[in-house]
Amino acid sequence: MNRPAPNYTGKVKRVALLGATGSIGRQAIEVVEASPELELCALASGSSDLTALAAEHDVESVQTGGDLTALLEATEPDVILNAVVGFAGIRATLWALEHGVTLALANKESLVAAGALALAAQERGGGLLLPVDSEHSAAFQCLEGRAPESVHSLVLTASGGPFRGRSRADLVDVSVDEALAHPTWSMGPKVTIDSATLANKGLELIEAHFLFGIAYEQLEVVLQPTSVVHALVRFRDGAALAHLGYPDMRVPISWALTHPERGPVDLPHLDLAGGLTLEFSAPDLDTFPLLALARRAGEQGGTYPCAFNAANETAVAAFLDGKLPFLGIGDAVGDALDAVDGAPARDLDDLIEADAEARRLAGRGVHLSRGAGSTEPPAEVPALPALERK
Numbered sequence: 001m002n003r004p005a006p007n008y009t010g011k012v013k014r015v016a017l018l019g020a021t022g023s024i025g026r027q028a029i030e031v032v033e034a035s036p037e038l039e040l041c042a043l044a045s046g047s048s049d050l051t052a053l054a055a056e057h058d059v060e061s062v063q064t065g066g067d068l069t070a071l072l073e074a075t076e077p078d079v080i081l082n083a084v085v086g087f088a089g090i091r092a093t094l095w096a097l098e099h100g101v102t103l104a105l106a107n108k109e110s111l112v113a114a115g116a117l118a119l120a121a122q123e124r125g126g127g128l129l130l131p132v133d134s135e136h137s138a139a140f141q142c143l144e145g146r147a148p149e150s151v152h153s154l155v156l157t158a159s160g161g162p163f164r165g166r167s168r169a170d171l172v173d174v175s176v177d178e179a180l181a182h183p184t185w186s187m188g189p190k191v192t193i194d195s196a197t198l199a200n201k202g203l204e205l206i207e208a209h210f211l212f213g214i215a216y217e218q219l220e221v222v223l224q225p226t227s228v229v230h231a232l233v234r235f236r237d238g239a240a241l242a243h244l245g246y247p248d249m250r251v252p253i254s255w256a257l258t259h260p261e262r263g264p265v266d267l268p269h270l271d272l273a274g275g276l277t278l279e280f281s282a283p284d285l286d287t288f289p290l291l292a293l294a295r296r297a298g299e300q301g302g303t304y305p306c307a308f309n310a311a312n313e314t315a316v317a318a319f320l321d322g323k324l325p326f327l328g329i330g331d332a333v334g335d336a337l338d339a340v341d342g343a344p345a346r347d348l349d350d351l352i353e354a355d356a357e358a359r360r361l362a363g364r365g366v367h368l369s370r371g372a373g374s375t376e377p378p379a380e381v382p383a384l385p386a387l388e389r390k
């Protein structure tokens with residue numbers, strides 16, 4: 001289990017912010033601006049111009065696209081906040097862990113794709129891996145200091161997204177705008193679509209498995225529509241600890257950047273006496289097949305989680321681009337996973353190859369787009385023929 005010892009030294013922490021122009025990146029800048037103990041030393045984006053942002057925050061080192069490890073080598077940050085979206089964040093994650101630099105990780109896709117490699121790199125580097133995902137930040141805090149044998153299971157909560165309670169027939173014609181209208185969180189487009197399909201909770205299951213060393217059968221997902229309960233840990237004596245708060249990513253961002261101090265965040269406290277009620281229910285795995293597909297990919301291990309992620313990224317991009325219906329996302333990912341060979345994940349090259357193969361297969365699924373109009377779950381769909389590997 002990932003259990004850091006406090007190592008705060010009291011000096012100003014230099015933060016390298018990767019994905020500075022995104023939803024997490026912008027909120028991280030607010031957190032840094034509000035804290036005298038944090039300063040930005042490097043900024044990175046995919047293609048957005050960083051000139052104005054860098055000038056505003058007096059940051060000399062910036063990078064747009066490419067391999068971000070050169071920026072990290074040059075700036076020697078105390079903390080790296082990886083808020084890049086997608087597999088593109090993988091080199092920075094591995095670099096931080098290998099070099100023992102504290103990694104505040106929002107980029108869940110890199111841990112999903114490279115879980116075993118990332119943990120091995122952390123073992124060698126000896127640094128901290130602090131989750132920024134709200135559920136994992138919550139779980140980390142509930143698990144901190146607990147004996148692993150006392151933990152019965154971990155419960156990740158999901159809002160259920162904008163389509164909670166809908167049937168597959170209801171989802172045949174949903175638009176991109178409807179899928180982007182998340183009820184509780186304001187986030188970047190990719191993670192918002194992942195929340196609508198429940199792929200996000202699938203990625204988070206795999207992320208939790210690697211972060212906390214908890215077996216998949218001890219990982220549970222429940223819906224909690226208002227996103228006030230972020231995670232629960234059940235213990236062997238029947239007790240459960242939960243982490244509660246209004247949904248605001250500045251809380252887990254601040255927690256990770258100021259760890260172990262838990263710096264202040266200017267947000268309202270829960271209004272308990274005002275009539276706060278909490279409702280829980282089971283997710284609908286037939287209507288939202290990506291959660292079960294992710295769990296299966298996690299259990300299969302090797303490059304399957306990497307392939308799940310890559311196929312999902314491809315399908316989500318196609319949906320956002322109007323080239324795939326909403327239900328086609330699950331179909332394309334399911335078909336791609338049936339066709340990949342699940343090779344072992346020995347090094348980064350294996351992952352890059354698995355990622356590319358799954359993208360090719362999912363791209364083919366998008367092309368065929370047999371998901372349009374389907375109201376049946378995709379589980380029994382025959383696998384696409386395997387494509388020749390590079």
Ligand SMILES: NC(=O)c1ccc[n+]([C@@H]2O[C@H](COP(=O)([O-])OP(=O)(O)OC[C@H]3O[C@@H](n4cnc5c(N)ncnc54)[C@H](OP(=O)(O)O)[C@@H]3O)[C@@H](O)[C@H]2O)c1
Pocket residue numbers: 018019020021022023024025044045046047048049064065066068082083084085086088106107108109132133134185186187188189190191249
């Ligand atoms: N948003 C949330 O509330 C939230 C919550 C939990 C977890 N997360 C996770 O946090 C990560 C970021 O999410 P987000 O919602 O902030 O996404 P976002 O708003 O789409 O922002 C993505 C950021 O990544 C940058 N980027 C994209 N490709 C890149 C590349 N090749 N190299 C360097 N930077 C690149 C983008 O730069 P450009 O501006 O140039 O495109 C942008 O700054 C995701 O892994 C997501 O799952 C987000």
